[in-house]
Amino acid sequence: MTKSPARLLFLLALSLRVGFALVSEVKPVFPAHYYTDARLMEETARDMVSSWQRGEEYLSARHPSQRTHAFLLACCYRAFGFHPLLTKILNSFFGALVIVVFFKFSAPLFGAGPAAISALCLSLWPSHIFFTSQNFKDSWILLLAYAALAFVLRIFRDNPIRPADGLAAVGALVGVGFLRSYLAATTACVLAAGLCAETARRLRRGLPWGKVLATAALVAGAPVLYLHLSRVIFTDCLKPPPSDVPDPAVIHAIMPPTYSPSLDRYVAPYSPRNLSETRRVRQLSDRIWAKDNAGREIGTQLFVDLEFNNWWDVLAFLPKGVFYVLFMPLPGLYAMDGNLGRVLAALENSVLLILALAGLLGAWRGPKTIARWLLLSLFAVMAAGSALLEFDLGSATRHKILYLPLLFPFAASLGPRRPNLKGGRTKVLEVLECGGPGGTGNQVAAICNGLDPRRFDAVLVYAVRPGEDPEQYRGQVPGAKTAYHVPDMVREISLGRDLKAFVRLCSIMRREAPDAVHAHSSKAGVLARLAAWLTGAPRVFYSPHGYSFLQTDRSPASRLLYRAAEWSVSWIGEIVAVSPSEARLARSLNWGNPVHTVCDPYLGPAEPPPPLPHEGLALGACGRLTAARNPEAFVRLAAGLRRARPDARFIWIGGGEQEEDIRRLAHERGLQGNLEITGWLKPEQALEKMRELDILVHYSRWEGLPNAVLEAMALGLPVVASDAPGNQDAVIPDVTGLLARDEASLLRAALRLAHDASLRRKLGQAGRERILLEFTPAQALGALEKLYAQN
Numbered sequence: 096m097t098k099s100p101a102r103l104l105f106l107l108a109l110s111l112r113v114g115f116a117l118v119s120e121v122k123p124v125f126p127a128h129y130y131t132d133a134r135l136m137e138e139t140a141r142d143m144v145s146s147w148q149r150g151e152e153y154l155s156a157r158h159p160s161q162r163t164h165a166f167l168l169a170c171c172y173r174a175f176g177f178h179p180l181l182t183k184i185l186n187s188f189f190g191a192l193v194i195v196v197f198f199k200f201s202a203p204l205f206g207a208g209p210a211a212i213s214a215l216c217l218s219l220w221p222s223h224i225f226f227t228s229q230n231f232k233d234s235w236i237l238l239l240a241y242a243a244l245a246f247v248l249r250i251f252r253d254n255p256i257r258p259a260d261g262l263a264a265v266g267a268l269v270g271v272g273f274l275r276s277y278l279a280a281t282t283a284c285v286l287a288a289g290l291c292a293e294t295a296r297r298l299r300r301g302l303p304w305g306k307v308l309a310t311a312a313l314v315a316g317a318p319v320l321y322l323h324l325s326r327v328i329f330t331d332c333l334k335p336p337p338s339d340v341p342d343p344a345v346i347h348a349i350m351p352p353t354y355s356p357s358l359d360r361y362v363a364p365y366s367p368r369n370l371s372e373t374r375r376v377r378q379l380s381d382r383i384w385a386k387d388n389a390g391r392e393i394g395t396q397l398f399v400d401l402e403f404n405n406w407w408d409v410l411a412f413l414p415k416g417v418f419y420v421l422f423m424p425l426p427g428l429y430a431m432d433g434n435l436g437r438v439l440a441a442l443e444n445s446v447l448l449i450l451a452l453a454g455l456l457g458a459w460r461g462p463k464t465i466a467r468w469l470l471l472s473l474f475a476v477m478a479a480g481s482a483l484l485e486f487d488l489g490s491a492t493r494h495k496i497l498y499l500p501l502l503f504p505f506a507a508s509l510g511p512r513r514p515n516l517k518g519g520r521t522k523v524l525e526v527l528e529c530g531g532p533g534g535t536g537n538q539v540a541a542i543c544n545g546l547d548p549r550r551f552d553a554v555l556v557y558a559v560r561p562g563e564d565p566e567q568y569r570g571q572v573p574g575a576k577t578a579y580h581v582p583d584m585v586r587e588i589s590l591g592r593d594l595k596a597f598v599r600l601c602s603i604m605r606r607e608a609p610d611a612v613h614a615h616s617s618k619a620g621v622l623a624r625l626a627a628w629l630t631g632a633p634r635v636f637y638s639p640h641g642y643s644f645l646q647t648d649r650s651p652a653s654r655l656l657y658r659a660a661e662w663s664v665s666w667i668g669e670i671v672a673v674s675p676s677e678a679r680l681a682r683s684l685n686w687g688n689p690v691h692t693v694c695d696p697y698l699g700p701a702e703p704p705p706p707l708p709h710e711g712l713a714l715g716a717c718g719r720l721t722a723a724r725n726p727e728a729f730v731r732l733a734a735g736l737r738r739a740r741p742d743a744r745f746i747w748i749g750g751g752e753q754e755e756d757i758r759r760l761a762h763e764r765g766l767q768g769n770l771e772i773t774g775w776l777k778p779e780q781a782l783e784k785m786r787e788l789d790i791l792v793h794y795s796r797w798e799g800l801p802n803a804v805l806e807a808m809a810l811g812l813p814v815v816a817s818d819a820p821g822n823q824d825a826v827i828p829d830v831t832g833l834l835a836r837d838e839a840s841l842l843r844a845a846l847r848l849a850h851d852a853s854l855r856r857k858l859g860q861a862g863r864e865r866i867l868l869e870f871t872p873a874q875a876l877g878a879l880e881k882l883y884a885q886n
Contacts, residue, residue, distance in 0.1 A: 100211040100687070101195050108194040108218035112187035112228040119229065120180045129489075133230040136161070137179050140168035147173065163273040164232040182230050189234035190227025193241055194218045197500065200245040203252055204466050205504040208666045208686055213503030216450065221443055223496045236274050237497055240282060243267035244473070247286045250310055251293055251466045256303075261310035265317045272321030273328075277350045277480070278497075280318040285476050287315035289469035296465060353377060367403035370483060374401055378486045395488040397423075409483070416482030420491040421499060422448045440492070447499065453629070454502030457509040460631055467505075474501040507666075509631050520549070523883050524607060524632075525575070526556040526600070526623040527615035528584040534718075534802040535640045536568060537778060538673075538695050539615050544574035545876045551883065552576060554607055556600065556623075558584040579603050586618055588656070593622065600626035610634065611883045613671070617643035621660050624667040635668025636882060639677055640695075641799035641821065646723065658684075671882065674800040676820030691882060694824070696875040697805040697866050699782050705811055706859075707786045711742040712849055715788040717781060717803035718795070720751030720772075725817070727760060728794045728838055734764040735842045740849050743769075748784050748803075750774040781806075788812055789855060790848050794841055798822055805870055808832070808862030813855045815844045831862035 118124060143165055171182050194214050201210035217223060227234040246264035250256055264286065272279035290311035297304035352361035353373045364370040378396050385393050397419055403409050422444045423429050424437050458471055477498035485491040523546065527539050543553040555575035559565045565580045572578065581603075584596040604612065604626055611634040614623035620637045627635045644658035665685035671693050672678035678692045714736065718724040726747065733745040745766065747757070754772060761770045773784060785791070791807035791814045798821025804814050805825060814832035816822040826832040833848070835841035848855050 100207060100214075101198050104198055104211065104214050104218055105191050105195050107215075109187060109191035111218065111224050112190050113184055115224050116180065116183035116187050116228040120183065125225075129225075130229060136164055136168055136232075137230055139165040140172055141177055143169040144172050144177070160232075160274050160276065164235075167232075167235070168230065179230055183228055186230065186234040187228045189238050190223070191218075193227065193234065193237045196238065196241045196245055200241065200248050201504040204248070204464070204470075205508045208688060209504050209507035211686060212507040212666050213500070216503050216507075217500050220496070220500075221439075222492050223500075226493050226496055231493070232274050233493060233496065236271060236278065239267045239270040239274070240278065240497060243271065243282060243286065247290065247310075247314065248466055248469070250290065250307060256306040256310070258306065258310075261306075261313045264310075265313050265320065268314065268317035269321045269324065272318065273325070276318075276321065276325075277484075278477075279321055280350075281476055281480060282473065283314050283317045285469065285473050287311045289465060289472065290314060292465045292468070364484065367405055367409055370409070371401060371403045373484075374398075374486055381487065393487065396486060397488060397491065413479055413482055417478045420481045420485050421451065421478060421495055423488060423491075440488075450506050451499065451502050453506035453509065455505070457505035457507075458502070461505060461508060470501045470504075474498050509628055520552050521610045521884050522552045522554060522607065524554045524556060524604065524609040524612045524623075525615070526612065526619045528558045528586055528619045529560060529616050534695070534799070535616055536571075537698055537802060538640070540568075540572045540574075541696070541698050541872060542613075542876070542879060543572045545872055546574065546883075547880065548574075551880065554609060555579070556581060556603055558582055558596075560586070577607070584619060584622065586616075588618075593618075597622050597626055601630055604630040604632060611636065612668075613638065613879075613883075616640050617657060617661065621664050624664050628667045634883070634885070636671045637668055638671045638673055638693075639681070639799060640673055641677070641723075641797055642680060645797035645820070669882070671879070674798075674821050674824040676824050677799055680820065691878070693875055693878045693882075694870055695800040695802065695805070696872040697809045697870045698778070698802065698872065699806055699809055703782075703806075703809040703811075703863075704786060706788065709787060711744060712740050712790075713744050713746060713788045714790045714792055714845065714849075715746040715748060715785065716792050716794075717748040717785060717806070718793075718801075719749055720747070720753040720757055722753070723796055723798075725794050725796050726753060726757045728841065729792060730757060730760050730764055730766065730770065731838060732792060732794070732841055732845060733761075733766055733770055736845055736849065737766070737769060739846055743849065745770045746784065746788065747772045748776065748781050782810070785810055785812070790815060790845065792841070792845065793817070793822065794835065794838075795819060795822065800824060804832075805866055808859075809866040811859040811863040813848055813858035814862065815841065815848065817841075827861075827865070830858070831865055832858055 115124075123130065139161065147169070168182055171185065172178070175181050194217055197217055198210050198214035201213055204210075205213075227237070243264045246260045246267065249260050268279050268283050268286075271282065290307055294304045294308045294311065296302075297307060350363055350365070352363040353376050354360070355362050355372050355376050358372065362369040362372050362376075364373040378399055381396070382393050385391050398412075398416070401412070403412070424441045425444050425448070426441045429437070429441070458467065461467065478495075481491060481494055481498075485494065525539050525543055527535060529535050539555075539557075543555055546553050553575045555569075555572050555578040557565070557568065557578070558581050559568055565582075569578050569580070579599075581596050581599050583592040583599065585592055600622055609632055612623055612627040612632045613636040614620045614627075615638050617639060620639060624635055624637055639661075642657070642661060644654045644661065646654065646657075662684050665681075666688065669688055670678070670681040670685060670690040672681050672690060673693065673695045675692055678690050681690045714733070716724070716726070716729045720726050729745075729747065733743075736743055747770070750772070754774070758772060761767065773781075776784060785807060788807070789812070791803065791812045793801055793804050793807075793814060793816040795801065795817055796819065798819055800821045801816070804816060804822065807814050808825070808831060814826050816826050816832060816834055818834040818836045822834065826834055828834050833844040835844050848858075
């Protein structure tokens with residue numbers, strides 16, 4: 096399962112980044128100052144190539160990490176010519192590899208589903224796309240840092256341990272050091288601490304631990320190795336020009352110091368006062384540079400003139416500082432000033448804030464393993480470092496693409512609770528938005544009423560269709576000891592009511608703490624699955640009962656929206672399709688989660704009575720008078736069939752919102768007195784009325800698995816149905832009924848049965864035998880109980 100998501104994630108990430116690189120090359124999307132660092136590196140690399148062509152060996156960049164980045168760009172320009180777009184595409188390739196590495200180290204810790212979701216979020220993150228598709232050094236840093244993390248995490252699960260993993264991690268960390276030295280040091284310290292914790296765990300359990308401790312020592316020594324190598328490389332190979340030789344302390348330091356004109360010395364941010372001075376000098380120099388070189392004022396600097404007098408001041412500042420570097424600007428907390436860039440950043444940060452909060456919740460509720468603590472520690476240390484050392488919102492945004500994603504897998508998993516089996520019973524929450532008369536409502540009622548009360552407690556959460564009485568449906572479900580009516584869980588998309596329904600569902604799930612949640616129909620399927628994920632329900636199931644995007648009466652845009660909604664939450668839980676056709680559709684939509692097929696059962700009497708004897712020919716249909724059931728086609732069929740069989744009469748068993756329209760259409764077709772519409776009937780009354788028929792017609796536009804067809808077959812009636820998913824699973828052509836692709840073939844099939852009583856009896860008997868053998872409530876309930884109780 097892990098190969099296909101990794102490949103798809105790579106292709107998606109690469110296409111987005113290369114696409115943005117191409118667009119920005121033709122016409123920059125953002126103001127010029129967004130590209131300042133990239134343009135400086137491009138110019139530095141071009142100057143470096145020129146110096147090489149003149150036989151000179153030094154560089155013009157002053158800071159060591161700038162020289163490394165410029166050297167890498169210059170090597171590309173020397174090989175391929177000065178084409179910044181090529182290096183942007185190369186960066187895009189590395190940025191896409193970052194997504195794959197992120198997925199690879201997340202999947203063993205959180206599962207393939209949450210890892211794929213979090214990697215997808217990372218690949219779609221606009222800031223991540225921007226910084227990994229331009230000539231910044233972030234793609235290189237991200238790839239090396241995540242590679243080091245991935246190699247270390249392999250040590251936590253591999254037995255025996257491979258020394259190559261530790262050596263590869265050290266190599267990656269040294270590479271990070273040449274691009275951002277302090278990041279290599281902090282990452283190495285956290286990784287070494289995690290390996291020491293793993294060593295202690297193995298000691299307690301009597302497991303081999305020597306290689307883990309040796310790897311911890313290697314990783315801890317990576318910054319020292321970087322310092323030794325940097326002395327050689329930055330003083331001999333990548334040396335600055337003679338006129339621009341900095342203090343050696345700037346070169347040979349993990350955290351390069353900053354020269355303070357007021358103090359007339361270099362200061363390193365290792366004490367509160369030096370940290371304050373470093374921030375002040377860097378912010379002042381950035382403002383002067385922007386004014387002199389770009390003619391603009393910087394309005395996004397963070398905490399200008401901040402003063403730390405002692406470490407208590409630093410600790411008190413950290414919560415606010417971390418919040419600002421992670422989530423500013425935010426609407427209402429930061430002035431937008433009509434700046435489109437800030438508005439877009441605020442929208443992005445709003446989403447990131449939700450993801451981060453969900454990630455912290457998932458970390459709190461999920462398993463407490465050393466590997467997971469390692470990710471959290473890396474996030475915490477890097478966030479604290481950014482709070483203290485980031486001086487501008489731009490650089491804060493650029494650097495948080497490294498450490499903030501470490502929370503994404505926690506958000507995507509939100510570690511499930513253990514099943515709460517009080518009294519030995521499993522609590523199951525059944526959720527649907529279309530309770531009341533009709534197929535799905537009847538099936539859910541049958542589940543609640545049929546679950547073994549010695550093993551299961553059923554809780555019903557429901558809404559009813561407009562005009563229906565919620566108490567009437569509640570009375571239909573005595574098997575649910577507790578029931579909640581959620582009136583805002585309406586069938587149509589309504590953002591305000593959907594949000595209210597979602598909040599109510601979350602509240603109910605927290606209160607009930609179910610062991611399993613089973614959502615039925617599209618709207619409840621989206622809202623209930625999201626609520627179950629957020630509240631940590633251990634097991635989540637979803638039965639579409641006919642996907643909404645199959646509804647041909649909706650606009651193409653609406654159907655596309657429903658399909659996107661189904662796809663977007665299909666990573667949550669397992670699908671319980673009500674027919675094989677629905678299962679095939681589910682597999683084409685989901686993210687590799689299990690898909691089960693539990694066919695809706697026949698809910699009538701165990702020994703259904705045979706059809707009633709009568710004169711003439713009676714054709715009927717049964718269901719709601721809605722677009723799904725296509726009642727207009729039934730009226731047209733009746734008009735056509737009546738010409739061949741004047742003795743035929745027609746019955747529609749049911750009612751609905753289109754009842755008046757259908758009566759009017761029947762009158763126009765001259766069927767008054769020949770077409771009966773019963774209106775709503777109780778299930779047992781509808782079944783009794785169906786006994787008056789010779790043929791059941793079910794020419795629906797879309798289906799899950801039609802109850803009316805199951806009931807007709809149980810009574811021994813032949814069925815003519817549309818060749819649609821659901822119908823195809825109930826009706827076996829020329830065995831239990833006939834299928835029609837269009838209205839012309841529908842009329843031909845109906846005429847065939849109308850003129851052949853022996854064929855009607857043959858198909859009807861075969862259908863009855865199939866229903867009583869393959870579509871029993873005991874079979875469906877047994878399969879569901881097994882799913883609900885699984886660990």
